[in-house]
Amino acid sequence: MAETTALPFAGALKASRRPCRTRDLRVCVIGGGGTGAALAYDLSLRGFSVTLLERGELTSGTTGRHHGQLHCGARYSLADREIARECMEESLVLRSIAGDAIEYNGGLFVELDGEDSGLEAEFVDACRAAGIPALPISAREALAMERALSPRILGAVAVPDGSFDAFRLPLSFFAAARALGARIRAWNEVVALETSGRRVTAALVVDRSSDPKREYRVEADYFVGACGAWAGGLGALAGLDVPITSAPGTMVAVRARLCDRVVSHLHRAGDGDIVVPQRGLSIIGSTQSLAASPEALLPPSGDIPYLISLASRMIPSFAEAPVHAAWCAARPLAGRPPRLGAADGGRSISRDFAALDHAERDGLAGFCTVIGGKATVLRAMAQKAADLVCRSLGVEAACASADYALPSWREYYG
């Protein structure tokens, strides 16, 4: 685990810095999910004056509904080595800076049939090429590690996966950002973006954090959209077409902790191939489809028995445990599928992320949008976006978000 130190208080941090040009620059982050949380923190560490606006409660979009797998990257190793490598690196960073929010017990990729076993060597090679220490083990060894596994598995590969609390992890970033002086404003919705001379200059905000609501303007030197699957709506406020695809997935939780490790199906890709333990629950994820809007997504009723049947191939007792909850989360995919009804549910769209520079792309300065990505790489997404903010504003300030242990999420409310 990397060495980290306690986060310095805002005053000490600012005093310790070289004369820095970021201090008087205002950045407005729009979107209070995991990416916005990590970005508010990263920018605050770099010395910017940060305001984050979120229309509802923090983490109420896709972030909180994540099944909680801390990806070591093995799941992506066959399809995209760089994403796999990045997951491995970031999972270690998160463990070192937010260990209290993580159940770090490892993972097993299990082989259910001959085709899976035939993939094992390629999978292990791909993991290792991405820096992931994957270790093939026998079915007997796997069953000794996780007794609820199907006795019919043919073999397994052990990897350093984990699971995290999808609410507490981002809350720790918010707590850190606030400790450094960032203004974190939940229940504050951006309803318009003002532009002047092809530059975004202000956001018009409706504050519903108390009654009666009030409207105000936030002027800033730079605006970052971190709205995940909702990025299209924000872009539209500036007259932009942001290429984002909302790809909902269903998850089902049962009331039984059937494993300590994340249990995954060793295959290329498909539905219902990950069982994640979380406190006293086990969660099977996921399906993937495409939706025109990320709003008010509910799980199709057929998904529940479907996912339970897929989970029970890996862990038979999953089907016997009482269903606790079923829900849907909208993956924010960067790009567009060939058509909305694409049979693969958009799986052909990469899980990579990008910070879209609207100055370069659309001729509108002072604004970028973070699109794509996954929960495990939230800190890296923030780093990339903050690097773009620095370049756009012509300042140099290095990223330091991997260097300090984050405060407890309890401090966000404290």
Added chain:
Amino acid sequence: MSSVILRVARGDGFADYEVEAGALTILDALELIRGGRDPSLRYRHSCHHGSCGTCGALVDGSERLMCLTRLSDLSPGPVTIEPLRKMGVVGDLAVDPSPLFAEMPEGSSYLRASESGSGQRLEDCIECALCVSACPVTRPFAGPAALAAADRDREERPGREGAALAFASGDRGVAACERSFACSRACPQAVQPGRRIESLRRSMAARKG
């Protein structure tokens, strides 16, 4: 599906909403309402599976997590839904949970050994404040969530036993508890804060000898 009417705290009063098809839980129903008829309705939510502890509310007067309360278990209604008690006010069903977090003992534990004994896992308490809302005590009181956390510390981390018992014996400690056990009935995670408070009392008595 039988039609259920939700009577939801809204501004200074209540608004009635008929539940739309497709919703399994109260939270699902609110999502459809906010996604359609009433986009500015405020309620807290995050994980949708009883893990984050944000969506607590009073359902016909009883503390529940809305994401785990199935519509099929409710009376045809109207079913009244109100914000939790003893929390800060945002509006509609949304509260500010700061009063809960203000009481939590400093540095109390987050992770513990898992059921199998070979791994680790997060503590059961999801800090949802249902127990605090349900507690009838009106005197200054750390409350059931904070005292349950202290007892878990005492049990799990021997080095912290002294601090946990000092916390429990303090001005806001176990003495104010009226033993109603409303906390244990409200807890969605079977933490049984009432039993934890009794356990602290026994430990305090044993230490006194």
